[in-house]
Amino acid sequence: MNQSKKFWIGFDLGGTKMLSAAYDSEMKQLGREKKRTRASEGADAIVERIIDAISKTIDKSERGQGDLLGIGIGVPGPIDLETGTVIEAPNLGWKNVRLQKILEDKFDTRVVLCNDVDAGIYGEYVAGAAKGAYSAVGIFPGTGVGGGCVLNGQILQGKRRTAMEVGHIPFYSGGPLDGAGNEGTLECVASRLAISAGAAQAVFRGTAPYLKKEAGSDLSEIRSGTLANSIKNGDKSVERLVRHSAEYIGKAMVTLIHILSPEVIVLGGGLVEAIPDLFVNESRAYANEHVLSSYRDTFDVAAAELGDDSTIIGAAAWIMKVCEKAN
């Protein structure tokens, strides 16, 4: 095989959209494809769309399918690593989908599934905010709060399961429940969804006049950019909500620093991108104040740099690494 023709595909399977891109061995992007996920159409239809997106990416790469050495896929949920099964992905409506086998059979190439934020932080480690770090932790608040960790060049995973479900770390008793039905987790207070729900209440109560004008009290209208604009335009109640959430991310950092002692903590996702300084500064200050003194200032906190591309870059780099280890 011609060395220079080899390529890999990185894939980001999200609840709203799917993103696919082909990369050569130098991580140069050869082509990309984007589709809506249309989660409501069910697992079979989504799998068809994934296959179609990958096929189009291969076409756009202008290389043959025989040169495709592997596909890495970031998935929003825990994975059974022994069987390559997506155990549960609430945003897709999936339970127990054996995605790895389906795609391996279809494209006759190696496929690895990883958690989407694991792929995202691996992308930031390869080419973004955590480039060259010995260890990096990612915290990405979205519908839930995703987490990931790279340690000495490896994605931190268990033998049977992906790890770093930071959104489900229990912190306190009582309060509203998270998406998995548990109380007092990081997701209950620091997800974009929880913040939006708080902001909608502020609109209803009349304490967020700008947000009321721009979005009203409908959760589905309150997006990351909307929250950023609301703060910029003086909605103090919304700013307090976001600060409170950033403080809880700081609290999660304390736990993660005491357990993993990471060199860099990367905050990512649309909400952090829209309000990066508040999230980075507030959470860093909280963490530095509350960690054991021997861990103070042993870590950096940074906003993600690769935006929407972090997961496709990380998933492609990870399948390259997996292929390399296998040879």
Added chain:
Amino acid sequence: MNQSKKFWIGFDLGGTKMLSAAYDSEMKQLGREKKRTRASEGADAIVERIIDAISKTIDKSERGQGDLLGIGIGVPGPIDLETGTVIEAPNLGWKNVRLQKILEDKFDTRVVLCNDVDAGIYGEYVAGAAKGAYSAVGIFPGTGVGGGCVLNGQILQGKRRTAMEVGHIPFYSGGPLDGAGNEGTLECVASRLAISAGAAQAVFRGTAPYLKKEAGSDLSEIRSGTLANSIKNGDKSVERLVRHSAEYIGKAMVTLIHILSPEVIVLGGGLVEAIPDLFVNESRAYANEHVLSSYRDTFDVAAAELGDDSTIIGAAAWIMKVCEKAN
């Protein structure tokens, strides 16, 4: 050098006693030495006693100092891995002791420091309750609550700091403070010291008649075996205390399972040895009830098997591994 003459020393530096043993490449013990630490005599005196214990261990091994390839030392506190410095060891009264350099100069051999519970869980991974596991987490309640993790044959550490300070994970607001002055940590409720303090209060209140007879309300008289006897002899208030602590260890497990997805969780230390079933069963039940469903029954919980020797075995095996990687 004669291959068969090579040996390594594993060392456990505790607040009360120090333990040292020499091992050959098959992990056969060649000789051991035990001393009281006498923490109150100060850092210099303790270092002298460490040097003396190592020298005696070399003598007992009946091998020459030239065959000593390395010394691994488990230390009760966080370590600066870049300089080989014990940053803080409250039970020794130490701050910033450059133990690695001192011993390397003295014995002209390679020295690594590691956290004592990191060494302990590594010992259990090499020869005890976690033998052959892909990943193992250790939780050892003592004066504080120590933690450690082995992942794919490596001790989990940061670049600059040891990790797995599970005793300092924050769980709740309010309540009595831990040894580092923080509220609501695992150490506040699940250390042997915290349990003993609760038991002493029960004695004072008159709700622990057996314990009152055996130990009175003096904390320094309430040891692990005393607590076990008190429960066996019907002190319900003490049993409730221990169950409550075991439940919090279960809560810490939920956090650690969501972050690390370990294959085995090993509970160790004198208190768990004295009351193993209660700790193992109660914490496992709590964890299985509270983890995300996709993690349920993905982990085992077991009591440590190596007792006092886990740290010397682990420290010796770890220095052997470090030497092996360097060659």
